[in-house]
Amino acid sequence: MKHFAVIALAVLAACAQVPEGPEPIRLDFPEVQRFAGESPGRAMRPNSEMILDFTDLAFRMESGRTLPAFSRFEGPITVRVVGDLDQVGRDDLTALLKRLRSEARIDINYATTQDANIVIETVPSRTLQRAAPNAACFVVPRVQSWSELRAARNTPTLDWATLRRREKVAIFLPSDVTSQEIRDCLHEELAQALGPLNDLYRLPDSVFNDDNIHAVLTGFDMTILRAYYSPRLRSGMSQQEVVERLPRIFAQINPRGERRGGQIPSNTSRAWIDAMTTALGEGVSENRRRQAAARAIAIGQSLGWTGPREGFANYAYGRLQIGNDATLALGAFNAAGRAYGQTPITNIHSAHIAVQLAAFTLISNDAEATIAITEPAISVARQHENAALMSLLMMFKAEALDLQGKTEEAMELRLDSLGWALYGFGSREEVVDRLNEIASLPPQIPPIQ
Numbered sequence: 001m002k003h004f005a006v007i008a009l010a011v012l013a014a015c016a017q018v019p020e021g022p023e024p025i026r027l028d029f030p031e032v033q034r035f036a037g038e039s040p041g042r043a044m045r046p047n048s049e050m051i052l053d054f055t056d057l058a059f060r061m062e063s064g065r066t067l068p069a070f071s072r073f074e075g076p077i078t079v080r081v082v083g084d085l086d087q088v089g090r091d092d093l094t095a096l097l098k099r100l101r102s103e104a105r106i107d108i109n110y111a112t113t114q115d116a117n118i119v120i121e122t123v124p125s126r127t128l129q130r131a132a133p134n135a136a137c138f139v140v141p142r143v144q145s146w147s148e149l150r151a152a153r154n155t156p157t158l159d160w161a162t163l164r165r166r167e168k169v170a171i172f173l174p175s176d177v178t179s180q181e182i183r184d185c186l187h188e189e190l191a192q193a194l195g196p197l198n199d200l201y202r203l204p205d206s207v208f209n210d211d212n213i214h215a216v217l218t219g220f221d222m223t224i225l226r227a228y229y230s231p232r233l234r235s236g237m238s239q240q241e242v243v244e245r246l247p248r249i250f251a252q253i254n255p256r257g258e259r260r261g262g263q264i265p266s267n268t269s270r271a272w273i274d275a276m277t278t279a280l281g282e283g284v285s286e287n288r289r290r291q292a293a294a295r296a297i298a299i300g301q302s303l304g305w306t307g308p309r310e311g312f313a314n315y316a317y318g319r320l321q322i323g324n325d326a327t328l329a330l331g332a333f334n335a336a337g338r339a340y341g342q343t344p345i346t347n348i349h350s351a352h353i354a355v356q357l358a359a360f361t362l363i364s365n366d367a368e369a370t371i372a373i374t375e376p377a378i379s380v381a382r383q384h385e386n387a388a389l390m391s392l393l394m395m396f397k398a399e400a401l402d403l404q405g406k407t408e409e410a411m412e413l414r415l416d417s418l419g420w421a422l423y424g425f426g427s428r429e430e431v432v433d434r435l436n437e438i439a440s441l442p443p444q445i446p447p448i449q
Helices: 045-058 088-101 123-130 146-152 179-194 219-229 237-251 270-280 284-304 308-321 326-340 342-363 369-385 389-402 407-425 428-439
Strands: 077-080 108-111 118-123 138-141 169-174
Touching: 045 237, 077 088, 077 284, 088 108, 088 179, 088 219, 118 123, 118 179, 123 146, 123 169, 138 179, 146 169, 146 326, 169 179, 179 219, 219 342, 270 284, 270 308, 284 308, 308 326, 308 342, 326 342, 342 369, 342 389, 369 389, 389 407, 389 428, 407 428
Parallel strands: 077 108, 077 118, 118 169
Antiparallel strands: 138 169
């Protein structure tokens, strides 16, 4: 289930105040921009690693509970939308179904009748939150509507572990969030409706990770889903039966992955997961959340972890230190950047860190450093179709160009960011708030209206 991670997109709001004095700059907003729905790239890791990942994704749940049998849909799969999903959301869903057909080789299409295997229903956020307080959207088996879900709560009907074959699944999305949040939910929840039910913090290249760094299904995810629907597998198989077939399946669908792999990461400890859950959660004090993030960093260090888990724990700690201790925040972001910078697989993670580092360089009036940080990150955010992240990076770069006296170039870039920002943040007012937060970091920049 998708958790909307404001932490991943926030800038130094705690430090930001709208400057007073000069007349506001007034902007004409364009139409909402959206991506074409293309793949961010192929799977990059060796098959030996992905086979282990497949096994943990397919036979474990997020709680750690083991699934007794492999389950999937058999035959063509149909999808129906119920509720007020807007045209942008419907276009994003159409693009996603196209990717699933072309990349994962899954026979999935819109339903032509009322009957469908997967029903996607939109409901108000407050209604959804009452059913699942810690989730922004979720997927459940054997029901086809919100009323059926309510009737089936606290019954075995909704227990994924009792499934041997998937036939009916419902996805519930909030009806009142941004286009990007809807798109992100569609990607993760539809992927889980079709395949893995687990999330693994160790994965650097997947939406099946509670760090919420990846916004859309990756090449890794499509490879996993293609293996899920291999004709060599069938619903009801045991873990051993599936594992025996995986090497041949991956060799066939991903021949580039037939190479020696590195050290396979260890499983993520429950103590680390619990610490991160507290650090990212709500309903607890900021001090307790900071302590939890620090505990996650310490656990990872004691286990010798590097890479995405090390980076994410430091990233969370840095975000929680903003407004409390800027020196500790910057140190944590630099540590996260070093962890993510070890491999190009985590370039998108580094782009999230770039937003935070750009805020510090802009506060220091270091235009050259701000541009050096944001320029490559903008391209990465575009490749991974994260409009909110990309627009923020563009806004930071625009402010840096203003500091260099390149006002026309800055305004052109700022205007280019607006359509993407509308997709990522939802409304003109939200976009203006972001612009002014960033514009307030260096001095003497007039506010946006």
